[in-house]
Amino acid sequence: MRLAKAGPGRDSRPVNTAADSPRPARPLRRPEWAGRNYSLLTAAAFVTNLGTHGALIAAAFAVLEGGGDSGDVGLVAAARTLPLVLFLLIGGAVADRLPRHRVMVAANALNCVSQGLFAVLVLAGEPQLWQMMLLTALGGTGHAFFSPAAEGMLLSSVSGEQASRAFAVFRMAMQGAAVGGAALGGALVAAFGPGWVLAADAAAFALAGAMRAFLDVSHIPPRDAGGGLLADLREGWQEFIGRPWLWGIVVQFSIANAVVGAADAVYGPLVARDHLGGAGPWGLALGFFGAGTVAGALLMTRWRPRRLLFVGTLCVFPLALPSAALAIPTPVGVLCAVMFLTGVTLEVFGVSWMTALHQEIPEHKLSRVSAYDWFGSVALMPLATALAGPAESAFGRTEALWGCAVSIVLVTALVLLVPDVRRLRRRTKEVTAQPAPNGSPDPERPVGGHG
Incomplete structure (x- = not known):
């Protein structure tokens, strides 16, 4: 690098002081694979996972503090799982028929309302078991419609050879939120009671739904009308x-x-x-x-x-x-x-x-x-x-x-x-896959579409 001043025996030609001046720091940029949709999906998933894993602990303690026993805790947990099983396939068909981000936002709204009402019941007094089961079932229904739409949206939000890295970062955010949410939820339940943790979960769903409303689906081709839900x-x-x-x-x-x-x-x-x-x-x-x-x-x-x-x-x-x-x-x-x-x-x-x-x-x-x-x-x-x-x-x-x-x-x-x-x-190359008619990979070359 040239010196700003020439000394004896050194080059005395003019120097380019602009080149020697410190360069301004480059602003931090997202990796190419972390586009707008991917970033919104990851941030929203972190928020909801943080709230949900705390709310799972809060729901159990709400049942116990309301006079229930371990059997009642199991009933409330089952009330969430049953509609999840019943509506998952319908939720997947709906998410491939309608814009996925709208399905996600609607599901988040349902979860926000159900958790908010659960929180109000707990904070107001002793909720009845049937009330907790009903609200938990509504939450499970929302999850049944949300999960297929969310996974489809995430998988369509990345492309190229860095797709697996994008999925790894997404899962790292999800798992980190799960660990942190469980630890934080347990501490907050002990400090403030389960009602406030359920209310925080409702707020998390509202925030995440607002973030998902800004997802861009213009890159996804319009869906054909098709032959109806059963055909889908x-x-x-x-x-x-x-x-x-x-x-x-x-x-x-x-x-x-x-x-x-x-x-x-x-x-x-x-x-x-x-x-x-x-x-x-x-x-x-x-x-x-x-x-x-x-x-x-x-x-x-x-x-x-x-x-x-x-x-x-x-x-x-x-x-x-x-x-x-x-x-x-x-x-x-x-x-x-x-x-x-x-x-x-x-x-x-x-x-x-x-x-x-x-x-x-x-x-x-x-x-x-x-x-x-x-x-x-x-x-x-x-x-x-x-x-x-x-x-x-x-x-x-x-x-x-x-x-x-x-x-x-x-x-x-x-x-x-x-x-x-x-x-x-x-x-290793972003080319369109041509799977065999029966859906099996072509044995003569690597398989895949975007990864």
């Missing part, structure tokens, strides 16, 4: 069933989610009470799982495995470890390490799965396919939770937990037998 459902089913990798993994997670839900909701607290020292250590273990999911999403911002579903499915095997650790049972430190590892590997699968959907599913069918995915993920959970108690009575808690672990290993191994799961690869 049939078309979504054909898209779903025509891809063995898709329905195979959904069936896998129907079983895996069900047994994990039973282990976490029923057996985990019981093992913690009898062997680990109570609710504190169990909460710590769950916190380590949440931290693992954040770490896994962070890992996937850098790692881009070529064989998407093969690597992702291999990372599902550790999902059996927490049930095995509870069956032994291991010390708290070992359980926390197992939960952290499980969280990391599960996020590797999660990002790989989203990337595969983004590559393979036509844009105008994304919400319907997401609805079948969601439906499969939650359909067996109420049944598994209900059968957890009878299974413990019939076989013993340890045997039931080992059954959970073995079930996960078996269904995951079976999915690896599906050829498409082993051979589906990440696309």
